Amino acid sequence: MASGGSSDAEAELRRGFKALAVTRPDPAAAVYEVRLSRPAQRNALSPDSFAEIPRAMALLDRVPAARAVVLSAAGPHFCAGIELGGPGNPLTAPFSRGADPAAAAEGLRRAILGMQAALTAVELCRKPVIAAVHGACVGGGVDLVAACDIRYCSKDATFVLKEVDMAIVADLGALQRLPRIVGYGNAADLALTGRRITAAEAKEMGLVSRVFDSKQELDAGVAKIAKEKSANAVMGTKAVLLRSRDITVEQGLEHVATWNSGMLRSNDLMEAIKAFMEKRKPVFSKL
Numbered sequence: 001m002a003s004g005g006s007s008d009a010e011a012e013l014r015r016g017f018k019a020l021a022v023t024r025p026d027p028a029a030a031v032y033e034v035r036l037s038r039p040a041q042r043n044a045l046s047p048d049s050f051a052e053i054p055r056a057m058a059l060l061d062r063v064p065a066a067r068a069v070v071l072s073a074a075g076p077h078f079c080a081g082i083e084l085g086g087p088g089n090p091l092t093a094p095f096s097r098g099a100d101p102a103a104a105a106e107g108l109r110r111a112i113l114g115m116q117a118a119l120t121a122v123e124l125c126r127k128p129v130i131a132a133v134h135g136a137c138v139g140g141g142v143d144l145v146a147a148c149d150i151r152y153c154s155k156d157a158t159f160v161l162k163e164v165d166m167a168i169v170a171d172l173g174a175l176q177r178l179p180r181i182v183g184y185g186n187a188a189d190l191a192l193t194g195r196r197i198t199a200a201e202a203k204e205m206g207l208v209s210r211v212f213d214s215k216q217e218l219d220a221g222v223a224k225i226a227k228e229k230s231a232n233a234v235m236g237t238k239a240v241l242l243r244s245r246d247i248t249v250e251q252g253l254e255h256v257a258t259w260n261s262g263m264l265r266s267n268d269l270m271e272a273i274k275a276f277m278e279k280r281k282p283v284f285s286k287l
């Protein structure tokens, strides 16, 4: 996570990005949008994308007004996967095809680890990140949405883990995260066959939790997220869910007990109880 205060983070967000646009579509709402913004290349993930996704997530982590983050995309499709043929593409870059096989292997390993870290930054952002997918979501795009907390899509969305058809073992998180989202069998089906699935099938297997009739309805639906919730409770829930995903039930229960031994003393909880008794909406603290 980047250092510095929240106003530094807001100022840096305003300085902008090359492959992304980060905006607050509704100033009255606490939702920020990170939009993949290379529509001419169908939002193929370039070196700039891999540098900027973690930067945006770390900055939004520090902006108190950002209670939730929507990851969306400009143009006709969500994401065409990793950029093929670009100058910084590790698959073809000189460092991964050099004369010394060991040096080339180490160069590639470091490049893969760097790209993995860029997508893991979505998980490391304490705010919930909601993928809002429309059109095609291909290869690395699926790895990206698998790192999000919630996945919504519009009816026209399709998903394909194309790596196996490109002679690649998917290495940006899909093989690790998808089995936990859709179950081993569905993940194996997607990864081993490389078949394209529709929004309806993605919903059926649990890859997305909601399907909207159109992109407009999708955008309106995600904008409503994070209203009138305690930021502490939402961030705590994300942290505990992610930790519990990777440990035993017993360890997870121990973890949440320790977490809540601090968090149940929050002003927000007292306010929630008071508001219930007074039959009004709670007013939670700003972080």
Ligand SMILES: CC/C=C\C=C\CC(=O)SCCNC(=O)CCNC(=O)[C@H](O)C(C)(C)COP(=O)(O)OP(=O)(O)OC[C@H]1O[C@@H](n2cnc3c(N)ncnc32)[C@H](O)[C@@H]1OP(=O)(O)O
Pocket (backbone or CB within 6 Å): 040, 041, 042, 044, 045, 076, 077, 079, 080, 081, 082, 083, 084, 085, 090, 091, 112, 115, 136, 138, 139, 140, 141, 162, 163, 166, 168, 171, 172
């Ligand atoms: C170390 C390894 C780590 C990670 C590995 C990740 C693996 C992957 O991501 S595998 C998947 C790789 N991607 C693909 O195979 C390409 C997928 N693209 C498509 O299927 C289609 O482009 C589409 C997304 C369905 C969109 O179709 P359409 O709307 O018909 O547009 P196109 O005419 O195909 O493309 C427009 C324009 O964009 C360029 N483009 C598309 N995808 C990529 C890409 N992945 N990289 C670079 N450029 C891409 C395409 O070439 C066109 O460019 P023009 O200059 O306009 O011709």
